[in-house]
Amino acid sequence: NYEKNVLKFCIKKEIPVLDNMIEIVAEITTNHFGDSNKLVKLIEGASRAGANSVKLQKRDIHKIYSESELKAPFKSPYGKTFYDYRKQIELSNDQIELAIKTSQKHGVKLFFSVLDVESYKNILDFGLDRIKLPSTISRNKELLEYVSKNHRGELVISTGMTDMDYESYIISNFKNVDKLYLLQCVSSYPTYFADSNLSVINRYKELSKIHPKIIPGYSSHDIGSLGSCMAIACGARMIEKHVKTGVNSWAHFDDTALDIETGFVDFCDEVKRASMYLGDSEKKIIESEHHKYYLGTNRK
Numbered sequence: 582n583y584e585k586n587v588l589k590f591c592i593k594k595e596i597p598v599l600d601n602m603i604e605i606v607a608e609i610t611t612n613h614f615g616d617s618n619k620l621v622k623l624i625e626g627a628s629r630a631g632a633n634s635v636k637l638q639k640r641d642i643h644k645i646y647s648e649s650e651l652k653a654p655f656k657s658p659y660g661k662t663f664y665d666y667r668k669q670i671e672l673s674n675d676q677i678e679l680a681i682k683t684s685q686k687h688g689v690k691l692f693f694s695v696l697d698v699e700s701y702k703n704i705l706d707f708g709l710d711r712i713k714l715p716s717t718i719s720r721n722k723e724l725l726e727y728v729s730k731n732h733r734g735e736l737v738i739s740t741g742m743t744d745m746d747y748e749s750y751i752i753s754n755f756k757n758v759d760k761l762y763l764l765q766c767v768s769s770y771p772t773y774f775a776d777s778n779l780s781v782i783n784r785y786k787e788l789s790k791i792h793p794k795i796i797p798g799y800s801s802h803d804i805g806s807l808g809s810c811m812a813i814a815c816g817a818r819m820i821e822k823h824v825k826t827g828v829n830s831w832a833h834f835d836d837t838a839l840d841i842e843t844g845f846v847d848f849c850d851e852v853k854r855a856s857m858y859l860g861d862s863e864k865k866i867i868e869s870e871h872h873k874y875y876l877g878t879n880r881k
Contacts, residue, residue: 603813603856605849606821607632608800610694611670612838614659614829620676621683622826626841628687631849635689636713636821637680639704640696642667657831677707692737698727710734710759716741716768716800729754736761737819739800740781741768752792759794762819765812766800770834777808779815786816802837806848810855820852 607627613620627635642651642664651664659669672680684691692711695701696718704712712732716739718724728736736758738751748763755761765781785797798819799812809820823838824845839845 602818602859603852604633604798604819605631605852606634606636606819607689607824607841607845608636608821609824610636610638612823612825612829612832613637613670613672614832615669615671615676617676617679619826620672620680623824623841624680624683624689624691625687626826626845627824628689630841630846631853632689632845634692635680635684636692636694637672637677638694638696638715639677639700640671641699642671644697644699674703677704681707681709692735696724697721698724701728711737713737713739715739716743716766719743719747725750725754729757732758735759737764737798738762739764739766739821741766741800741802752788752795756794760796761792761794762796762798763788764798764800764819764821765817767802770802770837771804772802772808774803774808777803779808779812782812782815782817789816802834804837806851806855809848809852813852813855813859822848 607623607630609620609623609627613623624635646663646667651662651667653663654661655663655666657666657669659665681691690711692709692713693700693704694713694715694717695704696715701712701724711734712728714725714728714736719740719742732755736755738755738761740747740763751761751763763785765779765785767776767778769776779799782797782799785795789795789797796818797816798821799809799817800821801809801812802823803809809817809822812820822845823834824841825832825835825838826841829835839848
């Protein structure tokens, strides 16, 4: 309890600095399950936990999935097929408006992953200035080319299921965006510690010195907060973590997500603690430093 109280004091004191250094994204994706009350609860919970941003998802299911995929059996509370499930969990335009208003009310930035060109256009119609291209679409040339030619705001890209060629493609083709968040990501749920390869973030940090628009980050699919804390030490300035409410064993990747009211609260505290440990690169005498044997100016 003592440690937690000290941590709360330190975090409260340092929040203005931390918010400028590390952006914590509560990755809701479709874990609202098309329920407006859950959608609001997740956004409000993310704000209370200390997240800076929330991320949702938009796709046209008929463009993403084949008819045979949509007709395939899938057990969920919403029906017996994959189509029943996917149709339920896609947000309506009214729900997107609700998400925008709720995010504004609670002081968190809202953005969307888009998985097809029509969804990209749809999200831009709401006036949002940041979008994400998730790992899922890394081979979708139509979407990549369209966004590269038309997007001028902030762009977040996760690099799961890709290699160095994709990195080169992104850097070469997305020069017109205001900011390019390049997130190390491994598309396994959960990600084994040995597969996380956080050293890639060091590469992105070096690339940011050549390409100032690049901001390194980490999309965490590993269990716990250690990987995200280490990612900060590697240079990450954006950390994404999947969140949910309750246990939903039938949902995609439920084991990877943290409960918005419990695990995600601890996650935000631990990531902010890591940010405080990191500090900056300037070596200087700290106000809190003292030692009874310090000799002051009598150095030889």
